[in-house]
Amino acid sequence: MKALIAAAAAVVFLAMAGASAGAVPGGTAAITVVLPYFAFLTLSVGIAWRVWWWAASPVPYRIPTTCGQQRSLPWIRTAPIDNPDNRVMAAIRVAIEALVFRSLLRNSRTHVAAGRLVLSEARLLWLASLVLHWSLLVILLRHLRFVLLPTPFFVPPLDALDGFLRIGAPALLITDVLVVVALIYLLGRRLVNPLLRYMSLFTDYFALLLLLGIAVSGIAMRYVAPVNIVAVKEFALALTAFHPVVPAAPSALLLVHLLLVSTLAIYLPFSKLMHFGGVFLSPTRNLANNSRRVRHINPWNSPVPTNTYAEWEATNADKLKLAGLPLDEADRVR
Amino acid sequence: MRPTVSDKPVIDIELNAPKGDWRDAHVELRRGTFSNASLPKDLIALGLPNPRKWQPTDLDWQLPADWKGILLRGMQERLAKYRSFRLFMDVCVRCGACADKCHFYLGSGDPKNMPFARAELIRSVYRRYFTLSGRLFGSLAGARELTEDVVKEWFYYFYQCTECRRCSIYCPFGIDTAEITMIVRELLSLIGVSTHWVTEPAANCYRVGNHLGIAPHAFKDALDFARDELRELTGLDVEIPISRKGAEILFVMPSADYFATPHYYTLLGYMMLFHEIGLDFTVSAYASEGGNFGLFHSNDLMKRLNAKIYEEAKRLGVKWILGGECGHMWRVLHQYMDTMNGPADFLEVPVSPLTGTRFGNAASTKMVHICEFTADLLYHEKIKLDPSRNDEYVVTYHDSCNPARAMGLLEEPRYVLKRTCNHFHEMPAKTIREFTFCCGSGAGLGNTENLEMRLRGGFPRAEAVRHVREAHGVNLLACICAIDKATLPTLMDYWVSGVQVAGVHELLGNALVMKGAKERTTNLRGEPLAKEAANA
């Protein structure tokens, strides 16, 4: 509970700071110019550093977790992706993991009822995660129209697709709804499921609440208190062209949105939000299960003391003779 | 030893909402739920640090003065050596997908047995000493001080993980708590904290050649005994060559196969098969252990014990190696041996002398699993079977964790089973193959003092067996693992009585039609065959 309260307080504090920044001298400039640049720098350097930190470490053993039949005898049907036999298949395995969250799809619920073990289907976590991540991607791509000129060719059709329900004006974008629903679900299960509540940390709540704050402030700018899109676009384009212009009297919502997004960017490389690295780098997923066919090299294969045959024979010679078992020693004497 | 009825703990399984804060490291060591400490003699024999007389229930564990420094430097070293460790310390999102997947959580209801909770026990220490946020924000960032209580907690919970990898298949990032357990056990071994059930077999294996410490002459006696028994059973002289130079194949099995029941019947099965097909093979008195309890202690110890297999293959001048039925042994052979002690360039790519099948999947290690070998024989119709000799059995198959999740050896044993018996039924889909539930006694936990926790950990597996017992009258649980054979009988007795445990090659031995053999009236256990029983 403490973690949740701290996380909520942090997000509320940030939002309030954003909302009131316009009233402080230099506040607008800080949030619209200084912070975005700093955030972008931290994000890029941070991610590069973290990925390098993981990728630079050695992989001494080939330890894939196999989730299907191995390749052994030619007439046995294998599971070529869940138990990849070569690098290409392992790469496909990783791609499927990254794109459709293969492992979460396996999920089931196991519990004990009246002393019996009960297994049941559980796909909601998979669905919510998939919806969240894909919606975030679409939303990110849609935002390219603010920072790139000309607008990339795929953005208008994406917008159209996203708004295909044609409800209200401006048209309701499905991803806006989905992202909020998914976030609320993920937050809700953390609070309702006692096992998750027991384990959840500040960072677990903070990440969800921060994303929720970003989504809500963004949605409000579109539907509730519309901002001047043209002005926002001019401001953003100037920012990306490195000729920043501090907007005159920006809406408080925009400041909140910018502050929260910048916080996310700064926080991301140092937080659990770097989890995507795990999908690509995890030695249990990205290696082929062919360790008996192709030797894996351990770069630091350090020597260890062993009990060699000669030493073993010397200590056990009497017993070997007693049992009439052959000795190498005897060979040498003969 | 199998416990008698009066030893039976009373176990109620209930999963309640966790109470308290997981950061509180204090554990209550309850009898029946932990293993005894290593004895000094075994640590000395293996040259391991801090040998002393102690028990986990002692207040003072007699840790070395600089225990904290040793552990932190050990962590630092392993963060540099293992990408798995470095990554798994960072990327968990606590989504909880793994939470209810661990048999120890399901059987004990102890929230610290949830895989992600188990991992947090060290992750919190990692945060405190190796990350900026942990140093700055402490417990708010999920960081914990490394204290003696934490050491005791690690000992308790990382010896309540059977390194089964079930959690890993559900994790979106492939986080393998078994890998974390292996590393924490390795860390604990640096300050002399380990268990008797792991280090004694390891010391025996190192000095004498096998876990049980069976000296060469006793090893020979055991095999002679099997030869006599097979003569009685089949009327044939089934020779078992020991340390014979120039044989084509070195056969390596877990030592329990020649010294424990029901493993022993599997040994009979292998030997009948080798005799029938006229295999040019030898076993070894030096490499008389395929199992490797080093795996449950540290990677170095695993490597030290494993080294003798290649050394012996080279000395005997065999062409390739065949391995018997054992789960953790195959984890080592499949994923570690070649990397650790290879290259096996003095051996040849395994080719079945009967079918000519080239085992390309073992082209580098040169070691083939007996189920692969036998399935190939059966596919090519090289042996004759009479499955009706197994008619008294209604069989189901337990996938051992390691062959399932660290190899993918799923179909081969099933193929052999379906040819050797007429009545076979699978357990529910979510409890077999890659989803298999552990026996609850692997990774060095299969001792008597830990019995309650074993029975709890084996509960999910037992429940799945009960399901097929009720639905199809299953009375035999087949498996290909020495630890399973040692511990599943106890588990079955407790939760689902009336189910026996057998190796796949025991059933093969029952069904095998041997040239020149006398009519069989009993199975390998000496029990009358179903048709004999019907006639009587």
Ligand code: SF4
């Ligand atoms: S499934 Fe993986 S990411 Fe999720 S809680 Fe478990 S270990 Fe962490």
Ligand code: SF4
């Ligand atoms: S490896 Fe097995 S025993 Fe260990 S935490 Fe995972 S599921 Fe539990």
